[in-house]
Amino acid sequence: MKKVLIVGVAAWFAASISAFGASGADIWKANCAKCHGADGAGKTAMGKKLKMKDYSAEAVSEEAVAKAIKDGVKEGGKVVMKPIAGLSDDDVKAVAAHMKSLKK
Numbered sequence: 001m002k003k004v005l006i007v008g009v010a011a012w013f014a015a016s017i018s019a020f021g022a023s024g025a026d027i028w029k030a031n032c033a034k035c036h037g038a039d040g041a042g043k044t045a046m047g048k049k050l051k052m053k054d055y056s057a058e059a060v061s062e063e064a065v066a067k068a069i070k071d072g073v074k075e076g077g078k079v080v081m082k083p084i085a086g087l088s089d090d091d092v093k094a095v096a097a098h099m100k101s102l103k104k
């Protein structure tokens with residue numbers, strides 16, 4: 001009986017983790033840090049090439065993050081950031097919150 005309860009709790013716990021998805025920090029690390037840098041400062045090889053802004057110094061709105069992820073970012077008619085596929089609305093919110101938290 002006790003064993004059944006433990007298995008049940010473990011299954012519930014696993015299910016709740018996947019329901020919440022990855023954290024904003026994880027999404028940032030997996031999808032954004034290679035260009036924007038782990039700290040958002042854009043001091044990566046790619047960031048230097050693309051003249052990246054420093055998002056540890058400059059605030060971004062949730063709308064700007066959502067738009068950048070959905071539509072990508074163009075500068076002078078050239079795509080500098082491609083749309084990032086595979087993120088849910090909740091993922092976008094989480095990563096936007098993480099990006100805001102990078103500002104010192």
Ligand code: HEC
Pocket residue numbers: 027028031032033034035036042046050051052053054060064065066068069073075080081082084095096099
């Ligand atoms: C291929 C490199 C690359 C990746 C990967 C990337 N970005 Fe960008 N991003 C850029 C460049 C280049 C710009 C434009 C220059 C700038 O604003 O610093 C930009 C701009 C932005 C902007 C500003 C848009 C605006 O309105 O000014 C936001 C917000 C942003 N990125 C968020 C993200 C998030 C969140 C991720 C991950 C889900 C991500 N980026 C992944 C290269 C990238």
